[in-house]
Amino acid sequence: MSDPQPAHPAEPAERAERAERAERAERAEPIVLDVWCELQCPDCRSSQTDLSALRARYGDALEIRIRHFPLEKHQHAHAAAQALEEAIVQGRGWPYAEAVLAHAEELGARGEVLLVEVARELGLDAEEMDTALIDGRHILIVDADQAEGKAIGVNGTPTYVIGGERLDGGKSQEGLRERIEAIADRLLAG
Numbered sequence: 001m002s003d004p005q006p007a008h009p010a011e012p013a014e015r016a017e018r019a020e021r022a023e024r025a026e027r028a029e030p031i032v033l034d035v036w037c038e039l040q041c042p043d044c045r046s047s048q049t050d051l052s053a054l055r056a057r058y059g060d061a062l063e064i065r066i067r068h069f070p071l072e073k074h075q076h077a078h079a080a081a082q083a084l085e086e087a088i089v090q091g092r093g094w095p096y097a098e099a100v101l102a103h104a105e106e107l108g109a110r111g112e113v114l115l116v117e118v119a120r121e122l123g124l125d126a127e128e129m130d131t132a133l134i135d136g137r138h139i140l141i142v143d144a145d146q147a148e149g150k151a152i153g154v155n156g157t158p159t160y161v162i163g164g165e166r167l168d169g170g171k172s173q174e175g176l177r178e179r180i181e182a183i184a185d186r187l188l189a190g
Contacts, residue, residue, distance in 0.1 A: 030063040031187045033180065036149045036159040037097075038070045039080035040108060043170055045101040047158045050177040054184075062184055066097055068145035069157050076111045078142060083115040083129060085138035090124045163187050 035051065037044045051064060066084065070077035080100055087096030099118045100107060107114050112133050120126035132138060152161065156170030163183045169176050 030061055031058075031162065031184055033062055033064045033184070034067045034161040035064060036067045036069040036145075036154045036157055036161070038068065038074060038077040038157045039084060039097060039100040040074035040077045040104050041071065041101075041157045042104055043156075043173070044158045045104050047169055047173055047176075048098055048101060050173060050180075053177060054180060057181070058184060061188060066093070067149060068142045069149045069154055069159070070142065070146065071157065074108065076107050076115075079112050079133055080107060080115060081142040081145075082133060082136065082138040083112075083119070085141050086129050086132040087119065087122075087124060089138075090119075090128070092122055092124055095122055096124070 033054070035047070037047075054062060055064060068081040068084070070081050084093060084097055084100070087093050096118065099122060100115065103114060103118065112130075115133065116126050116130050119129040149159070153166060156168065158169040158173075160167040160169060160176065160180060162180055163186070165183055167176055167179055
């Protein structure tokens with residue numbers, strides 16, 4: 001009777017390394033993609049397709065955070081940023097952002113009335129939304145985001161920051177998702 005062939009010496013080491021990588025991935029913090037955005041911006045509206053694709057591809061491994069950067073040229077952008085913060089408090093941040101972005105041109109004409117209507121349509125507490133817009137309870141968050149954006153060189157929307165790299169999407173979205181994916185893949189392999 002012959003002895004069975006011994007396992008290749010590298011196999012246990014390779015398995016252990018794979019198991020260790022998997023364990024690290026499970027306990028690792030997600031990669032963060034900050035999206036400097038404003039809800040009256042048509043370029044931010046067009047970026048939603050890419051952001052949806054990134055959420056689908058990476059799931060919980062990529063945390064996409066909307067950061068506020070209301071532009072002076074958009075009259076209702078600051079109010080929309082505050083409304084988004086209230087929607088986040090009410091547990092519907094992304095759906096609210098997407099719904100308001102879908103009405104970016106209409107927001108320019110209708111302002112806060114539209115912001116409250118969108119909240120109502122999404123099942124949010126529209127009265128609380130209206131009150132938040134009146135009392136300005138979220139203004140400090142919006143102002144802090146904008147100040148931080150200016151400090152790191154954001155000057156238009158959308159601007160993405162991932163892994164310390166800033167990518168400007170205000171001029172063109174072309175190729176940005178691929179660049180973000182390359183950075184995310186590199187960070188995940190890390």
